[in-house]
Amino acid sequence: QSALTQPASVSGSPGQSITISCTGTNSDVGSYNLVSWYQQHPGKAPKVMIYEVTKRPSGVSNRFSGSKSGNTASLTISGLQAEDEADYYCCSYAGGSTYVFGTGTKVTVL
């Protein structure tokens, strides 16, 4: 149950697009379309932004999109806004009814 690997930080200017990667193995990300992404502002609970790799829950902006290729999932934020500044975590089903989170990425809006 090793954590999925994410870049420690990603930054972009308002209006730009950024992509956060989430690299696992063929035992988790690569084997299941059960990757979700969470946004967490300081001192707050996480909020789901993407589930099942590409699906967006009701109420989440369509500026957020997800994808997967092999053992790597990605979250793209387009039209970056100041309120997008937060920590982002991926999470994947890891087999045996267990789950694993990513290491987390701090997004900075310049």
Place this chain on the structure above:
Amino acid sequence: QVQLVESGGGVVQPGRSLRLSCAASGFTFSTYGLHWVRQAPGKGLEWVAVISYDGSNKYYADSVKGRFTISRDNSKNTLYLQMNSLRAEDTAVYYCAKDLLRGVRRSPGMDVWGQGTTVTVSS
């Protein structure tokens, strides 16, 4: 509205026990799987445990297996986490979270989270 409220956190000595509770409201509690997720100070999220909608299936992270027990009381709309043999590395904010879809065997994601309860293991 849909809500999860954790309680039971506190300061506890190493080796002692603590039980966390998570009270749910605003949804049909007995039809959703539930998770515990924790976050150590300044660190990332760590999945801890999951329980199926009917309580018949329970699974744990290796780091807590054999020490923590997840359970639920569907008559009281409450989720629990019994934590035994606590260690310093169990110090964290503990969140309960609800499966996004009802009755699934594998969680697609967690759509409702509590505000968290803080557990500090220290002598």
